[in-house]
Amino acid sequence: MLRQDGGVSREELREQARLLADETLKGLAGARRPLQAERVAAFFGLLLDVEDAPEVVVDELERRATGEAADVLDRLRRLFAEPLGPLADAALQRLAATGVAPVTAAPELELRRLRRDQEEGAWVLAGQLEAEGAHFTLMLAADANGLAGGLGDDRAAVEAEALMLELTPEGEEIARAAAITEVRTLLAEAVELQAGVDEGLALDGPLVARALGLPPGSWPALPVLRRPAVPRGAAGAPRRDPRAVKKDKRKSAKAARKRNRR
Known part of the structure; x- marks a missing residue:
């Protein structure tokens, strides 16, 4: 729901992040187009002007605990600075400790x-x-x-x-x-x-x-x-x-x- 000041509530933000993850991570399974994972990460970056977005986005991806989610976290840490980049890096390390790693390495440009x-x-x-x-x-x-x-x-x-x-x-x-x-x-x-x-x-x-x-x-x-x-x-x-x-x-x-x- 919207806050009284016209902003986006944390619940609505999480729902947006969840729907975006549902839509984009599915497309990363199997064969991919070049830079597809990078563009998915950039999609999540569009939410960054909303308060609490970095924490919510990273948490939603980490909860998936899949190689595709790890791919997006890896790209987020390469494309964005604080706070999103370091948060994504920390989540990626926690996933690695459980045996979840990116499916693909980030390409050289x-x-x-x-x-x-x-x-x-x-x-x-x-x-x-x-x-x-x-x-x-x-x-x-x-x-x-x-x-x-x-x-x-x-x-x-x-x-x-x-x-x-x-x-x-x-x-x-x-x-x-x-x-x-x-x-x-x-x-x-x-x-x-x-x-x-x-x-x-x-x-x-x-x-x-x-x-x-x-x-x-x-x-x-x-x-x-x-x-x-x-x-x-x-x-x-x-x-x-x-x-x-x-x-x-x-x-x-x-x-x-x-x-x-x-």
């Missing part, structure tokens, strides 16, 4: 190339990421409307390369260290302004930060930009059109970002 494009108030960073033998296109975009991006689906290396070039058609190669500096500045400004993020980036943000080499907890909690439903393409999720980009570039970037989502 190899960021092969990065390109940056910037003009007319819009900034886009795109990269080619390899994980578990699959290729992803990392994207982080910012304009006056807020932030957008994510990792998209796994695909062939040549497709990931083509999409990265399409996202930054007039861009240039940028070193990881320089990209990290710019991303840190971007995120600090976003926190100060409380800039919104689209739903895809709200989920993938911690993974984007990890892929860039930022420490756990680097991705800040930002308000989610919820858009009215629009027809869904092959990517499976609506995307927004950065208005600050000139018309022909806007169209290609929007189409590319649609294809880059599940």
